[in-house]
Amino acid sequence: MRTGKGVEWAVHTLLNLAWLGDGEPVPTARLAAVHDLSASYLNKQLQQLVKAGLLESVPGARGGFRLARPLEAVSMLDVVLAVEGDDPLFRCAEIRRCGTIGERVPAGGFSRPCAVNTAMGRAELAWRKALAAQSLADVRAEAEAHAPAVGSYVRGGFGRD
Amino acid sequence: MRTGKGVEWAVHTLLNLAWLGDGEPVPTARLAAVHDLSASYLNKQLQQLVKAGLLESVPGARGGFRLARPLEAVSMLDVVLAVEGDDPLFRCAEIRRCGTIGERVPAGGFSRPCAVNTAMGRAELAWRKALAAQSLADVRAEAEAHAPAVGSYVRGGFGRD
DNA sequence: GCATATCTGGATAGTAAACATCCGGATATG
DNA sequence: CATATCCGGATGTTTACTATCCAGATATGC
Secondary structure: OOOOHHHHHHHHHHHHHHHHOOOOOEOHHHHHHHOOOOHHHHHHHHHHHHHOOOEEEEOOOOOEEEEOOOHHHOEHHHHHHHHHOOOOOOOOOOHHHOOOOOOOOOOOOOOOOOHHHHHHHHHHHHHHHHHHOOEHHHHHHHHHHOOOOHHHOOOOOOOOO | OOOOHHHHHHHHHHHHHHHHOOOOOEOHHHHHHHOOOOHHHHHHHHHHHHHOOOEEEEOOOOOEEEEOOOHHHOEHHHHHHHHHOOOOOOOOOOHHHOOOOOOOOOOOOOOOOOHHHHHHHHHHHHHHHHHHOOEHHHHHHHHHHOOOOHHHOOOOOOOOO
């Protein structure tokens, strides 16, 4: 059980766009080149970010993607939900009611909640809260704190992270 | 991204064994029958629980599985780690250093930590703490709180949940 | 208007992981 | 010895993830 690469791709790409600074749209091909990613596939992830309102896309020549909001206004949870969807980490299959012996609940349902599902849900809520508490600006700040040599960022050629 | 069914199977099976009460080992076939699960596959999950020290197995005729410790001493995290392994939810592919443009780190590595990985790791820690804070006894209590009719539990034929 | 560059979305294919079954070997019961 | 069961490896099935490709729409610049 683990998150897909899309999350990593998306966060780094959003940070790259912020580093670039100007509001000029950047095409997928250049964003992909920064980290040697598949342009076609990265594009699919970016489309998800557009749908979620984190990016704006500009079609046509000289088009591309640009941030829809500042990094301060984007949480890690926003990115994860945009890329992975908002399905729960734990999907309760309700096996408790499928038994040949245990409780029989009419197909309609209307039973009390499954305690296992509730417990897993509490943990997922903690995960989401922790993700929501961290903005991309925080992540950028942390990355920079480890890299005091700000001058080493390659502007125009893209920095790293 | 989601947890496998093994977690749900394992938790319900552990609760079933606790409801049974006596220390007699219960064979996989009966445990599987309670929830209409595949006996062969459930057995694989139970083997993981044995390795993790949550269950004891008894080979031979009249053999089966029994709890290795009381529910109070087993956390939801114990079960999740036993079944799913302790790989991180987010696996950092270190794409930040793979770029043709960005930072070049000698293959040896020795760079500062990836801030994206750190942020995701914090969220996972919150998830694990929330799981560790809930014991199977808590889950059982919550299930029973919703089902005041204790007498409805089918002893000998297994209750539900 | 036209050639070019780019996003959009669907179709498709490849790969990895999860899910599930089967079987031979070991162990214990009676 | 016949039976019941756990154990672990081999194998097959299904699902999700990863990745590619192409036709269509849109915008730029000449």
